[in-house]
Amino acid sequence: MNKQEFLYQLKEGLIRLDEVEKSQFIHYYDELIEDYLEDGASEEEAVEKLGKPSVIASKILEDAFEEGDFQPRKKVSPLIVVLLILGFPLWGSLLIALIAMILSAYIVIWCLPFSTGVFAVVGLVASVFSMFASIFAMQDGIHVAVTQLGFGVMVLGLAILSGIATINMANYFINISRKFSNKVLHLIRVKELLL
Numbered sequence: 001m002n003k004q005e006f007l008y009q010l011k012e013g014l015i016r017l018d019e020v021e022k023s024q025f026i027h028y029y030d031e032l033i034e035d036y037l038e039d040g041a042s043e044e045e046a047v048e049k050l051g052k053p054s055v056i057a058s059k060i061l062e063d064a065f066e067e068g069d070f071q072p073r074k075k076v077s078p079l080i081v082v083l084l085i086l087g088f089p090l091w092g093s094l095l096i097a098l099i100a101m102i103l104s105a106y107i108v109i110w111c112l113p114f115s116t117g118v119f120a121v122v123g124l125v126a127s128v129f130s131m132f133a134s135i136f137a138m139q140d141g142i143h144v145a146v147t148q149l150g151f152g153v154m155v156l157g158l159a160i161l162s163g164i165a166t167i168n169m170a171n172y173f174i175n176i177s178r179k180f181s182n183k184v185l186h187l188i189r190v191k192e193l194l195l
Helices: 003-013 019-038 043-050 053-067 078-086 088-140 142-194
Strands: none
Touching: 003 019, 003 043, 003 053, 019 043, 019 053, 078 088, 088 142
């Protein structure tokens, strides 16, 4: 883990503190890392000496709670609970519609690498069959066998290109999906902490 990742994770862990206190802690740990770097340690070594940012953040929050810097989570009022229950037909259907839209977007996005992957597999099988069948096409003439072999090689090349495209698209879509999922989980955590 490098310095930026450490400071980012520490900042995320200190989400319940106000911005001034949070920036003071970030600045303090930034200076500590810089001191270790001046002493000849690499970024990874300096960060490792400090420990895990989640542990540091929980210790800071625990100390702040003991000093009374912030209050524990507020209890949800019964009125809010009643309103949530009574409003479920409205917000529940909207939530289900949102989830269905997100799932359909994932399905549409993943159709492209699935299609190219299927073409790669089918093209590979068809090219092997076509090249093998060119031996039997010799009885119809050498020009038919060469044409059959040429088509087999061409389809093999297209299958290989399709396989490469499938791998690249799948990696790209996996990264996008991972980032999107992390943002959604981050939003859920932030809402959870605010309640």
